[in-house]
Amino acid sequence: MKRLITLSGPGGRAFLTLGEEIQLSVPCKELYLIDRQGKVYPRESAPNDVVGAFVPDGDRIAMQGCLAGHSAALGKARTALLMGLSAQKPIPAPRHPEQPPQAQPKQPQRPNSAALLEILQKAAELFPAEQPQPLPPPPQDDAVLNPFPQAFPFSRWRRVEYPGTDRCYLEGESRHKGVDYLIHALPAEGRSGPPGYTRFLRARDGSGFWVRVRRK
Numbered sequence: 001m002k003r004l005i006t007l008s009g010p011g012g013r014a015f016l017t018l019g020e021e022i023q024l025s026v027p028c029k030e031l032y033l034i035d036r037q038g039k040v041y042p043r044e045s046a047p048n049d050v051v052g053a054f055v056p057d058g059d060r061i062a063m064q065g066c067l068a069g070h071s072a073a074l075g076k077a078r079t080a081l082l083m084g085l086s087a088q089k090p091i092p093a094p095r096h097p098e099q100p101p102q103a104q105p106k107q108p109q110r111p112n113s114a115a116l117l118e119i120l121q122k123a124a125e126l127f128p129a130e131q132p133q134p135l136p137p138p139p140q141d142d143a144v145l146n147p148f149p150q151a152f153p154f155s156r157w158r159r160v161e162y163p164g165t166d167r168c169y170l171e172g173e174s175r176h177k178g179v180d181y182l183i184h185a186l187p188a189e190g191r192s193g194p195p196g197y198t199r200f201l202r203a204r205d206g207s208g209f210w211v212r213v214r215r216k
Contacts, residue, residue, distance in 0.1 A: 001019075002017055002018060002019040003017075003018040003019075003067065004016070004017055004018070005018065005052065005053060005065050005066065005067060006065050007024075007053060007055060007063040007064060007065035008063055008064070008065060009055075009061060009062050009063040009064055009153075009154065010057075010060075010062055010063075010153070010154055010175065010176060010177075011055060011057055011062025011063045012026070012062075012063065013063070014026040014028075014055070014063055016053050016065070018050055022043065022046055022050070024053075024055075028055045030042075030043075030055070030056050031043040031053060031054075031055055032053065032054045032055075032056065032077075032081060033046050033047065033050045033052070033053050034050070034051060034052045034053065034054070034066070034073055034074065034077040035047040035048075035049045035050065035051060035073070036049050036051055036070065036073055037073065038072070038073040038074070038075075038076030038077045038080070039077070039080075040054075040077050040080055040081055051066055051067045051070040051073055051074075052064070052065060052066030052067065052070055052073060052074045052077065053065060053066075054077070054078070054081055056081070057175070058175075059156075060154050060156075060175055061078065061081065061082070061154055064078065142158045142159050142160070143156070143157065143158045143159075144157050144158060144159050144170065145157070145204070146172075146204075147170060147185070147203035147204055147205070147209070148172075148185075148201055148203060148204070148211075149204065151201055151211075152172060152174050152183060154174070154175070155172045155173060155174035155183065156172060156173050156174075157170055157171065157172040157173075158170070158171055158172075167187075169184060169185060169186045169187065170184070170185040170209070171183070171184055171185075172184075172185070173216075179215060180215070180216040181213050181214065181215055181216060182213075182214050182215075182216050183211065183212070183213050183214075184197075184211070184212045184214075185201070185203075185209040185210070185211045185212075186209060186210045186211075187207065187208070187209060188200065188207075188208035188209055188210050193210030194210065196212050197210035197211060197212045198210075198212075199211045199212070199213075
């Protein structure tokens, strides 16, 4: 019996048909499948109990979805997949938000699917099915969980400290319709933000920030 999974995200919307063959309604370069335990598999090594899937776009997830009742497995697999994708792309060194953007270095060639699968399986071992499924921050010392999951889903964030002080701000990277954006969030210390910071947002912990978004 065929089953249908709806995938959605910044990359759009698609339908995954599960049967004798696994078919996606739109073309894609990569497709990763997950089983009931939240383990991740490339399309060519599909497990028998597929309950969800991801379509990556570079080091981000363009579309995702799962069968009803398997959101915990989807969350666990998403964490493992993002850790694997993040390991392939180094995060540039933090810079002060007032400094002009600098040219980004050429990204190294991505490893093949077998190497990526090994990274994902090792990450899955850190989050066994018996434990709760919180989303930990990416494996960088200055990285933080997405503070604005509603305003900027699928974005990556890090904390940047001002040299010689105990003050800091947040810097994020996001992609929308194929365009990369750089986001700066300054802790709100008044009723109006600094020049250029015109949007006020509440973080997931309730703290306020003035936010500026720029195209990279």
